[in-house]
Amino acid sequence: MIRILIADDEPMIRAGVRTILTTDPGIAVVAEAADGREAVELAQRHRPQVAVLDIRMPGTGGIEAAAEIRRTVPGTGVVMLTTFGEDDYILTALSEGATGFLIKSGEPEELIAGVRAVADGAAYLSPKVAARVVAHLAAGGAGARTGRRAAARARVETLTARERDVLGFLGGGLSNGQIARRLLLAEGTVKAHVSSILARLGVDNRAAAAVVAHEAGVVPAPSAGLPYEG
Numbered sequence: 001m002i003r004i005l006i007a008d009d010e011p012m013i014r015a016g017v018r019t020i021l022t023t024d025p026g027i028a029v030v031a032e033a034a035d036g037r038e039a040v041e042l043a044q045r046h047r048p049q050v051a052v053l054d055i056r057m058p059g060t061g062g063i064e065a066a067a068e069i070r071r072t073v074p075g076t077g078v079v080m081l082t083t084f085g086e087d088d089y090i091l092t093a094l095s096e097g098a099t100g101f102l103i104k105s106g107e108p109e110e111l112i113a114g115v116r117a118v119a120d121g122a123a124y125l126s127p128k129v130a131a132r133v134v135a136h137l138a139a140g141g142a143g144a145r146t147g148r149r150a151a152a153r154a155r156v157e158t159l160t161a162r163e164r165d166v167l168g169f170l171g172g173g174l175s176n177g178q179i180a181r182r183l184l185l186a187e188g189t190v191k192a193h194v195s196s197i198l199a200r201l202g203v204d205n206r207a208a209a210a211v212v213a214h215e216a217g218v219v220p221a222p223s224a225g226l227p228y229e230g
Contacts, residue, residue, distance in 0.1 A: 002119045005031045007039035008054040020108045036060030040068045049119045052079045063093045070097035077118035099207045100124040122175035123206035152215035158200050166193045168220050171213025
């Protein structure tokens with residue numbers, strides 16, 4: 001059973017997220033918070049596998065809560081709920097250890113898939129979020145966009161052929177186990193490849209590596225979301 005914490009300052013949003021998640025018999029919502037400070041306290045108390053946080057909340061916001069949860073409850077993955085126009089917040093949350101990003105107006109199936117992916121140790125960027133992040137990172141005109149893509153490709157070129165394969169599936173949101181099945185490798189081997197990829201790319205987490213994969217164009221098509229293989 002995947003234990004979930006939900007944090008949003010809007011009761012209707014919390015209710016909607018809870019309703020969607022509990023349609024999956026393998027998911028249980030164990031706590032709900034109305035702000036980031038309460039979210040941190042409940043995460044420390046209940047130790048959920050995943051915390052689903054609104055990226056902006058009054059007082060202690062989702063980004064600050066994500067950082068504190070990752071620091072004090074490292075076994076809890078963080079999924080951020082965002083709206084369009086919050087690209088800067090998304091990038092900051094990425095640097096604070098959040099590994100899942102979902103648009104509030106997305107499909108309910110994406111929420112379940114994202115929670116399951118993060119619970120399984122994968123990064124999850126919904127297609128809309130990935131497109132927004134990559135577009136934001138490449139802002140500044142065609143020259144800047146071309147330069148960033150070229151820089152991402154150059155970073156990916158430092159990887160071995162097998163590591164590039166792993167990065168592509170990682171960018172598509174697959175967990176280590178799913179990548180292992182796709183590439184017919186042992187899961188431990190994939191884990192070692194992921195560690196090497198993060199070090200070679202100079203990033204701190206899978207979500208940041210996923211952004212590089214999207215920028216470099218190495219995510220296998222079709223990249224329709226981040227598939228979960230049950």
